[in-house]
Amino acid sequence: MKVQTGVDIGGLTLKNPVMTSSGTFGYGEEYADYLDINRLGAIVVKGLSLKPKEGNPPPRIMETASGMLNAVGLQNVGVEAFIEKKLPYLRTIDPAVVVNIFGNSVEEYGRIAEILNDANGVDALEVNISCPNVKEGGVAFGSDPLLAGEVTRAVKSASRLPVIVKLTPNVTDITEIARSVEIAGADAVSLINTLTGMSIDIEKRIPHLKNITGGLSGPAIKPVALRMVWETVKAVSIPVIGVGGIMSASDALEFLIAGARAIQIGTAHFIDPSAAAHVVDGIEEYLSEHGLEDIRDLIGTLRT
Amino acid sequence: MGGFWIVKRDICATVFSQRETVERHFLLTVRVPAHFGNALPGQFVMVRLKGGAAPFLSRPFSIYSVSSRGNDTCLEIFYQVVGEGTDIFSKLAEGDLLSIRGPLGKGFDIPPACKTVVLVAGGIGVAPLSFLAQRCREEMGDVELICYLGAGTAESLAGLERLEKICTAVKISTDDGSRGYRGLVTGLFEKDMDRYAGDTVRIYSCGPRAMLKSLQWLLKDNPAVCQVSLEERMACGFGACLGCAVRIRSNGGGFVRVCTEGPIFDIRDVEFSG
Ligand SMILES: Cc1cc2nc3c(=O)[nH]c(=O)nc-3n(C[C@H](O)[C@H](O)[C@H](O)COP(=O)(O)OP(=O)(O)OC[C@H]3O[C@@H](n4cnc5c(N)ncnc54)[C@H](O)[C@@H]3O)c2cc1C
Ligand SMILES: Cc1cc2nc3c(=O)[nH]c(=O)nc-3n(C[C@H](O)[C@H](O)[C@H](O)COP(=O)(O)O)c2cc1C
Ligand code: FES
Numbered sequence: 001m002k003v004q005t006g007v008d009i010g011g012l013t014l015k016n017p018v019m020t021s022s023g024t025f026g027y028g029e030e031y032a033d034y035l036d037i038n039r040l041g042a043i044v045v046k047g048l049s050l051k052p053k054e055g056n057p058p059p060r061i062m063e064t065a066s067g068m069l070n071a072v073g074l075q076n077v078g079v080e081a082f083i084e085k086k087l088p089y090l091r092t093i094d095p096a097v098v099v100n101i102f103g104n105s106v107e108e109y110g111r112i113a114e115i116l117n118d119a120n121g122v123d124a125l126e127v128n129i130s131c132p133n134v135k136e137g138g139v140a141f142g143s144d145p146l147l148a149g150e151v152t153r154a155v156k157s158a159s160r161l162p163v164i165v166k167l168t169p170n171v172t173d174i175t176e177i178a179r180s181v182e183i184a185g186a187d188a189v190s191l192i193n194t195l196t197g198m199s200i201d202i203e204k205r206i207p208h209l210k211n212i213t214g215g216l217s218g219p220a221i222k223p224v225a226l227r228m229v230w231e232t233v234k235a236v237s238i239p240v241i242g243v244g245g246i247m248s249a250s251d252a253l254e255f256l257i258a259g260a261r262a263i264q265i266g267t268a269h270f271i272d273p274s275a276a277a278h279v280v281d282g283i284e285e286y287l288s289e290h291g292l293e294d295i296r297d298l299i300g301t302l303r304t
Numbered sequence: 305m306g307g308f309w310i311v312k313r314d315i316c317a318t319v320f321s322q323r324e325t326v327e328r329h330f331l332l333t334v335r336v337p338a339h340f341g342n343a344l345p346g347q348f349v350m351v352r353l354k355g356g357a358a359p360f361l362s363r364p365f366s367i368y369s370v371s372s373r374g375n376d377t378c379l380e381i382f383y384q385v386v387g388e389g390t391d392i393f394s395k396l397a398e399g400d401l402l403s404i405r406g407p408l409g410k411g412f413d414i415p416p417a418c419k420t421v422v423l424v425a426g427g428i429g430v431a432p433l434s435f436l437a438q439r440c441r442e443e444m445g446d447v448e449l450i451c452y453l454g455a456g457t458a459e460s461l462a463g464l465e466r467l468e469k470i471c472t473a474v475k476i477s478t479d480d481g482s483r484g485y486r487g488l489v490t491g492l493f494e495k496d497m498d499r500y501a502g503d504t505v506r507i508y509s510c511g512p513r514a515m516l517k518s519l520q521w522l523l524k525d526n527p528a529v530c531q532v533s534l535e536e537r538m539a540c541g542f543g544a545c546l547g548c549a550v551r552i553r554s555n556g557g558g559f560v561r562v563c564t565e566g567p568i569f570d571i572r573d574v575e576f577s578g
Pocket of ligand 1: 062063348359361362363364365366367382383384385386387388389390391428431432534535536537538567
């Protein structure tokens, strides 16, 4: 049976709901030899800032039970170099290209969005208001409903593209932030970014990460991500993209059933660089096996 | 769109054998596809249990050798048990399945005109250097191969047997003096260092960070080219996660990725203090 897997996310049309998550898929080209990239619905590139950013000193990562901590510190080439050096490759491939952006001020967010208006080959923006690693660029915007709304408004008024706002789980009530960015004009929300955590070397009595704290990702966070996605789906009427600990098609299906319009795969790529392609296959198989011709007949069908 | 040109897919490898050579050091041999035969000394692989939950991330290991045995290509990894992942690997036995990514990273440069190759190995740092020595012997005939090999004690001297077969001379140091020079391998190297200068000499090293740092200091007035293999925690091994950053002087003092721009670097280029 041929199944229909296309989804629409606030004006961004994807041939299937499988996206890669920012910071785990480089600028796409790193994976060219590892999987058939054209099978994916969308690629979200590493978070970009106005100027290149060198990131945090090492050690930057540490394994934890069923997951990992990272404090990469938003290292990136900057928006200009991205357009010049990384975008040409992304234009040659099939999946939608979503550019993840972050700034140090509301104005900077708007400025990056404006620059990307002129870049041919970008299909949508994902606004990172949630990275917990860098004091100036993250937590302040994402954990305050008013600031989150302000950033959203700045990007929306500067950009011609669909705008996805990526939410942090490090808040008391994620639905409050989601509602605020919806009112400010966001076309969709994606969640969750990493959960702030830490880990200690008991022999040396030092943190495993130079940055002391880092963002937790991988299977360890999946139940939390799923719960937050489910709550957010009920709270807003814009599409929700589910992110967090997805390793397999069955993980992805849980998010879709909970109401996510699409999903992103992150840390799983480090375990298996072709993880996203396997998830595409697995979703198609599930739909056929369950006699579902259209993925939209599955999304949000959780029985409670 | 078919996927037949996807050449770097993670491969499923079968354990051929594993044995403990010296205390807590294991020699693991796995069967791999024939293209591993092109691996260069200094390159590494990312290893995890096929389908296993722990360890979660793959572990990076230098290639200790690749060889053909009958119709099979065999890859050797030589590792020390230092934590959870390597402890789990130490229980592997014939027939167990691993998921392997690689060969990854850049190899050592070996100029054809090189006449003397000096290896400075600290502990399990011997792994990539032994592969390098093997290749030099195969491809450069009568090249002079001198290895400085350091360990804690005589019992923990890893990789000695193989090096003795390949090298012109193996000079040993142990921390407790139970065999060879008493002290650090860099101290032993320092005594001979002035002999190693000029265009036809190359120095290669791998070992603990503190050892590489003192080697860098020793070589500050010595013009011989020295390459080192660096270690940093890795998640992907192929340039995507930016987890393995190391500060490099020539890059404007900025970070590069050990997995992609390395793991082999010019010792003078490494910023050990940052
Ligand atoms: C390019 C490269 C080549 C290497 N080659 C060898 C080799 O040939 N033989 C060998 O014995 N070891 C080698 N290492 C070191 C080896 O990767 C670590 O000893 C191993 O990852 C430890 O895992 P663990 O779970 O036992 O330790 P744990 O301390 O429990 O590991 C926790 C986390 O830290 C990481 N980690 C710990 N120590 C290191 C280290 N020194 N380097 C990088 N990551 C580390 C682990 O991968 C894991 O993600 C190499 C490292 C690199 C980067
Ligand atoms: C190494 C690493 C780097 C990341 N970098 C970014 C980033 O630059 N921007 C961003 O919005 N999220 C970033 N994230 C968060 C992921 O996109 C994702 O939200 C999170 O890891 C949860 O998904 P996962 O469990 O599938 O990895 C990063 C995650 C990791 C592991
Ligand atoms: S290990 Fe991921 S970039 Fe080097």
